[in-house]
Amino acid sequence: MNSERTGKRGNYAVPLMIVAAFALPTMDAFAPSQTSSRLVHTSSINLLQMTATLREESTASSPSAKDLGAQPVVVSAEAEALSHSETTMKLIPSFDLFQMLSEEEGGIIPHTVAGNAMRDETILKVGTPDTLEGMKLNEYKGLGGKKKIETLPDPFSIVEKELQPFSDSIKELVSTDQPILSMAAKHFFEKRHGKRFRPTIIQLIAKAVAACHPEDITGDRWENSGASKIDMEGGKVTADNHQGSEVWRKQAQLGQIVEMIHVASLIHDDVLDEADTRRGGEAVHKLYSNKVAVLAGDYLLARASVLLARLENTAVVQIMATALESLVAGEIMQLKSSPEELLQMESYLRKSYYKTASLICYACRSVALLGGHAYGSTVATACEEFGFHMGLAFQIQDDILDFTAAASILGKPALADMSLGLSTAPILYAAQEYPHLRPLVKRRFKEKGDKQTALEALYKSETAMDKAKQLAQFHAQKAVDALLRLPQSEARDALLRLTYVVITRKK
Numbered sequence: 001m002n003s004e005r006t007g008k009r010g011n012y013a014v015p016l017m018i019v020a021a022f023a024l025p026t027m028d029a030f031a032p033s034q035t036s037s038r039l040v041h042t043s044s045i046n047l048l049q050m051t052a053t054l055r056e057e058s059t060a061s062s063p064s065a066k067d068l069g070a071q072p073v074v075v076s077a078e079a080e081a082l083s084h085s086e087t088t089m090k091l092i093p094s095f096d097l098f099q100m101l102s103e104e105e106g107g108i109i110p111h112t113v114a115g116n117a118m119r120d121e122t123i124l125k126v127g128t129p130d131t132l133e134g135m136k137l138n139e140y141k142g143l144g145g146k147k148k149i150e151t152l153p154d155p156f157s158i159v160e161k162e163l164q165p166f167s168d169s170i171k172e173l174v175s176t177d178q179p180i181l182s183m184a185a186k187h188f189f190e191k192r193h194g195k196r197f198r199p200t201i202i203q204l205i206a207k208a209v210a211a212c213h214p215e216d217i218t219g220d221r222w223e224n225s226g227a228s229k230i231d232m233e234g235g236k237v238t239a240d241n242h243q244g245s246e247v248w249r250k251q252a253q254l255g256q257i258v259e260m261i262h263v264a265s266l267i268h269d270d271v272l273d274e275a276d277t278r279r280g281g282e283a284v285h286k287l288y289s290n291k292v293a294v295l296a297g298d299y300l301l302a303r304a305s306v307l308l309a310r311l312e313n314t315a316v317v318q319i320m321a322t323a324l325e326s327l328v329a330g331e332i333m334q335l336k337s338s339p340e341e342l343l344q345m346e347s348y349l350r351k352s353y354y355k356t357a358s359l360i361c362y363a364c365r366s367v368a369l370l371g372g373h374a375y376g377s378t379v380a381t382a383c384e385e386f387g388f389h390m391g392l393a394f395q396i397q398d399d400i401l402d403f404t405a406a407a408s409i410l411g412k413p414a415l416a417d418m419s420l421g422l423s424t425a426p427i428l429y430a431a432q433e434y435p436h437l438r439p440l441v442k443r444r445f446k447e448k449g450d451k452q453t454a455l456e457a458l459y460k461s462e463t464a465m466d467k468a469k470q471l472a473q474f475h476a477q478k479a480v481d482a483l484l485r486l487p488q489s490e491a492r493d494a495l496l497r498l499t500y501v502v503i504t505r506k507k
Contacts (some may be wrong), residue, residue, distance in 0.1 A: 091115070091318070091319065091322050092113060092114070092115050093326075093353070093358075094115075094353060094357070094358065094361050094362075094384060094385075094388040095349070095350055095353050095388075096110055096113075097110055097113065097115045097116040097384070097385070097388075098110065098116060098385050098388050098389065098478070099478065100346060100349045100350070100353075100392075101345065101346065101349070101471075101474075102474050105345070105471075114221070114223040114375075114376050115223070115375075115376065115381065115384070116381060116385070117223075117376065117381075118215075118376055118377055118378040118381045119378065119381060119382070119385075119485065120378055120485070121484070121485050123215070123378055124212055124213075124215075124378055124379065124485060124486060124487050125485075125486075125487045125488075128487050128488065129488075130484070130487070130488045131488065132152075132484065132488065132493065132496065133484065134484075135480055135484060135496060136477065136480075137473060137476055137477050137480060137499070137500055137503075138473070138477075140500060142500075142504045143473065143500070143503075143504065149497055149500045149501075152493045152494065152496055152497040153490050153491075153493050153494040153497065154494065154497070155200060155204055155494035155495065155497055155498040155501070156200060158203075158204065158207075158490065158491065158494050159199075159200055159203040159204060162203055162252070163196060163199055163200065163203065169256070173256060173260075173303060173307065196259075197394070198255065198258050198259055198262055198359070198360060198363070199255040199256070199258070199259055200498070201360065201363075201364070201387070201390070201495070201498070202251065202252075202254060202255035202258060202363055202364070202367055203251075203252065203255060204491045204492075204494055204495050204498070205364050205367045205368075205383055205386075205387075205491075205495070206242070206248065206251040206252070206367050206370075206371065206491075207239075207242065207489065207490075207491030208483075208486055208489055208491040208492040208495060209237075209367060209368050209371040209373065209379060209383065209486075210237050210238060210239050210242035210371060211238075211239045211486070211487050211489040211491070211492070212371075212373070212379045212486060212487060213236065214227070214236060214372050214373055214374075214377070214379075215373070215374070215377050215378060215379070217374050217376070217377060221376070223374065223375050223376025224374050224375075224376060225315070225374060225375065226313075226315035226316075226369045226374055226375035226376075226380075227369055227372050227373050227374045227375075227377075228247070228250075228312070228313045228316075228369060228370050228371070228372055229372075230247060230372040231246065232245060232246075232247070235372075236372060237371050237372050239489065247370060247371055247372070250311050250312075250370050251367050251370050251371065253307060253310075253311065254308075254311065254316070254320075254363060254366060254367060254370065255363075256307070257304045257307050257308050257320070258320075258359060258360075258363045260300045260301070260303060260304040260307075261300070261301065261304050261320075261323070261324060261327070261359060262359060263300060264296075264297040264298075264300035264301045264304070265297075265327050265355075265359075267293050267294075267296055267297040267300070268293075268294065268297040268331075269331070270293070271290050271293050271294060271297075301324070308320055308321075311370065313366075313369060313370060315366075315369050315375060316366040316369055316370060319362050319365060319366050319369075320362060320363070320366055322358075322362060323358050323359045323362035323363065326353075326354045326358035326359070326362075327354065327355060327358065327359065329354045330351055330352075330353075330354025330355035330356075330358075331355070333347075333350070333351045333354060334351055334355070334420075334422065337351070339442035339443070340442070342422075342423055342441050342442055342444070343423075343428065343431060343438055343441055343442060345425070345428055348423070348424065348425065348428060349392060352391075352392055352395040352396070353388070353391070353392065355395075356391050356392070356394065356395040357387065357388050357389075357390075357391025357392045357394075357395065358391070359391075360387040360388075360390060360391040360394075361384045361385075361386075361387030361388040361390075361391055362384070362387070363387065364383040364384055364386060364387035365380050365381075365383050365384035365387070367383060368380035368383045378485060379486065382482045382483065382485045382486055383482075385478070385479075385482035386479045386482040386483050386495070388479075389475040389476065389478040389479035389482065390475075390476070390479040390499060390502065392475040393472045393473075393475035393476040393479060393499070393502050393503050394502050396424075396425050396468060396471055396472040396475065397472045397502060397503050397505065399417065399424035399425050399426065399468070400425070400426060400465065400468050400469060400472065401505075401506070401507065402415060402416065402417055402424065403415070403426055403455075403458065403465070404465075405506060405507060415451070415455075418445055418451050418454065418455075419451075421444025421445055421446065422444070423441045424468075425467075425468040425471055425472075426458055426464050426465055426468045427441065427454055427458060427464075428441070429461070429463065429464035429465075429467040429468055430454070430457050430458045430461045430464035432464075433457075433461050433463060433464060434457045434461070436453075436457075437453070437454055437457050440453060440454055441454075469503075472503045473503055476499050476500070476502060476503045479499050480496055480499055483495055483496055483499070484496075
């Protein structure tokens with residue numbers, strides 16, 4: 001994905017993000033409800049060679065794919081092939097680049113391919129001491145140790161001033177002349193800010209990346225390109241010139257784009273799941289109507305697409321468009337998983353990647369590219385690996401809290417996943433211990449008494465919840481390990497603390 005400017009704005013790719021087609025509703029739909037690629041130089045490799053190589057690498061890196069049944073499909077293989085040209089590539093999913101389960105649980109370390117090859121632990125820190133070298137989360141209070149996490153910088157304080165105008169500016173970005181649609185689209189950006197988890201990560205990653213000198217990578221391999229051209233003195237982003245720069249602005253705008261995509265997915269999910277609440281308030285479709293909610297979600301995705309194109313990096317466009325496709329794949333996987341797949345921990349983690357981690361990890365790698373680092377660089381690889389494991393740790397902890405926190409604390413209905421017939425890590429571990437739960441999981445708790453039986457077994461189990469917590473901690477530690485490949489900085493250390501917060505939070 002060659003991200004250098006061509007001198008003609010018309011040459012930039014504009015993503016067409018279409019999740020689903022809906023018939024245009026009548027104006028009655030706008031009444032409130034009565035209920036409250038990256039582009040590459042290909043002189044030495046042609047499209048068929050590139051596609052075959054990538055498919056071979058991806059297949060080789062996932063020997064457990066047969067165990068997971070059919071892959072969630074958004075478009076057919078034939079349609080996907082037609083969309084390729086000599087300047088495009090198909091990204092390898094992060095779960096084929098990084099480890100999903102520990103070796104003790106049967107996890108497999110993926111083969112080395114372009115997206116995960118550069119993982120040297122010292123190359124970015126030569127001559128720079130790191131006081132947190134070898135950090136282990138289990139050394140800190142709350143996870144078995146005695147150290148205080150408060151000795152590390154507070155992640156939210158560092159970016160607080162930068163995120164203060166976040167809601168106001170994002171509301172302006174999604175404004176429309178249609179009042180009801182505008183109100184629906186702005187709903188989540190008004191009073192309920194949520195955790196601002198993703199924008200916080202992106203701002204901190206941007207600062208951490210600014211402390212990394214671009215690597216001297218040569219050759220015409222696709223993974224050596226993708227970096228934005230840096231129009232700054234010296235042609236490099238540094239910790240000193242980053243704040244307030246054009247690079248900083250584009251990275252911050254990526255945070256807004258990610259939040260738009262995330263909120264759009266929440267609005268659409270709530271329609272599909274018939275949820276009543278979200279972030280402690282009424283869901284958009286309950287305030288207005290299903291049609292307005294669907295259109296509001298579509299509108300947010302359309303605005304995100306326009307803003308994404310304006311980042312002027314075709315590599316980032318393809319990466320983030322793939323993240324959007326992953327969200328759809330996750331929803332399809334959730335709806336269409338076979339009974340056997342519903343029992344598999346790998347399938348659960350893959351769905352969690354599609355629905356949660358993909359947006360975070362692709363955004364993290366994109367931040368690195370916008371900061372002048374090549375797709376396959378040590379910096380960009382560390383960023384995606386961190387985002388992958390952080391996203392999974394976040395989702396697993398969410399799934400644990402679904403059984404341990406009240407709805408008033410969560411901001412959404414408790415036991416929501418079981419109500420949808422879904423089994424998450426705690427229930428899957430309970431099913432490993434109690435075989436009588438397996439038929440219940442496979443039939444999605446559809447029979448009377450199924451949910452109660454599953455809950456009784458979970459709370460009776462002495463290992464299920466602990467194993468789920470260990471899985472979250474496994475991914476959190478992997479996220480820490482990836483961050484530790486970056487040179488020490490206040491932002492990097494704040495991300496380390498944020499990783500701890502993710503798996504110790506109570507809401």
